[in-house]
Amino acid sequence: MLSGAVQILAFALALLGVLGATVATLLPNWKVSISVWTSIMTPISQMQGLWMDCVWYSSGVFSCTMKNSVLSLPPSLQMMRAGMVLSCMVAAFGLCLASLGLKCTRWGGSHRAKGHTAIAAGGCFVLASFLCLVPASMFTNEVITAFLTTDLPDSSKYQPGGALCVTFISAGFLLAGGVIFCLSCPGRSSGRPESVSSPGPNGPVLKSEEQNRRETVEHKYCSLHRRPP
Template sequence: MMPSSTMQMFAFILAVLGVVSATVATLLPNWKVSADVGSNIMTAISQMQGLWMDCTWYSTGVFSCSLKYSVLALPAYLQTARTTMVLSCMMATMGLCLAALGLKCTRWGGSYRSKGHTAISAGACFVIAGVLCLVPASWFTNEVITTFMDSKVPKSSKYEPGAAVYVAFVSAGFLLAAGVIF
């Protein structure tokens, strides 16, 4: 009985890390970062694009962001990434609530059998949240790399995957691992 409680606590910690990192990835403005391909030393700005805003970092140290207000003007991969990342955060949060009730080390949540069913439900929520986080990160990365490799795109308009994409991949891993353990 002790090892399974320990594994549940480990999975719960992974799930908390997954929820936090998925939320951070959703909010970060650096899903795409301007690439320094063929630029000269006089380049004055660095640009970043996120799910919710585009930011520019000027050589003077000024950091300016503008929100993306129109949903319909966005490309399909960006609309999908927004939606699935928000759904991932919601499913993972619901999984955390269920996991807190289903942990063997807690006194609330009902009988041993109902705790088992609750823990399995939490695991399913985490797996779904992990997949919902993995899909936009993969699709977004594919779009950025495809555009980067396109020879018709000028060098000044090329972007690379930013840190938020990597955070999304890590959070998907945390959530999937927690779901499988639960």
């Protein structure tokens, strides 16, 4: 398996990815208007997200409207919502598995069982990364296509917002943590010889393979050089 420090680094990256994906899902600035108005009580910024639309007025008032009607939303937006929610859920499940697969923890079973659990956690993080990348890519494509192909005035055009940047960064963190955890194969880099037990006065004593080999050589040497009575 990988070293404990590398696994902790992967766990930290995955945790940042989960937090970032959750925050990005709730943020309203997935796309932001490009026009800036200076009149009093006129909007200077309009933002649209997956769950709400917000307007920031020049007087300092910030107003948001929730998208409560699911049936009135376009199918693409519903699919983006489902993808982000599934990404957060799968990533959270991956964190639970990763806590069991860490070498620095006492729970999770044997060394080999921890390795398989770490690989499963890595798979969850990679899947969550793709579930996060697909809605963000679709939303970005829609915003850029509408900006370049429509003849709307600048007051009605939008550009990608900060929530999309957070989504892409979070997906990168999840992917990096998942790849690191997927390299935690229990049979690759253990670096320790297998131990066998031998009976002792106070119970079984663990002996490494090198010690057993050395004792065997010494026993053969003594048998050859032992004088007959």
